[in-house]
Amino acid sequence: MQAPIFEAPGQTRVGRFGWKDQHSSLLSFIADAYLNEMGITNRLRPxxxxxxxxxxxxxxxxxxxxxxxxxxxxxxxxxxxxxxxRDITLASTPAALKGQQLFRRLGCSTCHIETIITAPAGTVIDGGQFTVPEALGDKIIHPFGDYLLHDIGTGDGIVQVGPQDTANKLRTAPLWGLRDKARFMHDLKSLSLGNAIERHKGEAREAERRFDELSPEERAALFAFLNSL
Structure with a gap:
């Protein structure tokens, strides 16, 4: 979905920030948060x-x-x-290694993509307003998320940017840092990893169905992997 670039008026880019991917650049996202969450006007949101x-x-x-x-x-x-x-110690255990294989077998990695390579250093993005520096370019990252919009049955019916079919779509949340969270999903209504997975319907229905068929031992292995992130 294309979203406006506030620092480059009239230009758009694929949205990557916000639960609805309603912002296409980090600076746009920050400027909007400053205004709407803290009441601080700025040059991009005056x-x-x-x-x-x-x-x-x-x-x-x-x-x-x-x-x-x-x-x-x-x-x-x-x-x-x-x-x-990551928790390297937990990630290297037999249970977590088996859990990672299950994560892939279930189809979770279709949207929760394990590996992404950042744009090459020197790439000009955000309507010409930002150049990817050496420190951020050509880096292999493991976000376990594709940052794209999907309908998994938990949408809020709100359209922020884009066509009407985005009303019930949400950005796939990256799973890195998952082990430090006590609540899950965009609305924080899930208090366990199992409940969060079971709420995945819609586009993720088949993966959720496969999860339901796992044995207790397989579920424990999957959770060990997720808790290593």
Whole structure:
């Protein structure tokens, strides 16, 4: 799905950020979050959502002595943040290794893609507003997610960007860092990995059906793998 690039007006790119992939660049995503989640207007989102209790005028997020606004610094911080590391000890156990094979056999890896190679260093993206640096280019990452929209039966019926058929679609969440989470799925309504998997219907119905057929030992192995992420 194509989403607008706020820093390059009139241009679009495949959306990758937000539960609905409604943003196509990291900076666009940050600018929108600053406005809608913190009430901070910025050069990319300069219009207040409400005037209730508003005591300021103009754009809140102003450039500093370096010429960078807070949204720019935040984008730099996120780009410089390391990916969540795996639990290498657990990942190397026989149970987790078997669980990874089951993960693939069930079809989970169709959407929760294990390996992605980032764009080459020097690639110009975001409507010409960002050039992939050496530190981020040509890197092999293991997000266990494709960052694309899918309908798995848990959608909210809301269209943010794109055609009407996106109403019940959600971005496939990357599973890296999963072991540090106590709640799962986009709505955080699942308190266990088993329940989260069982809620996968729609496009993931066949994978969920295969999960239902697993033995207790196979489920334990799958959970061992997931808890290593």
């Amino acid at each position: 219009t207040e959502v409400t005037q209730v209790l508003n005591i300021t005028k103009g754009i809140n997020d102003q450039p500093d002595d370096l010429g960078l606004a807070d949204i720019d610094h935040f984008a730099q911080f996120i780009r410089g943040t390391m990916v969540p590391p």
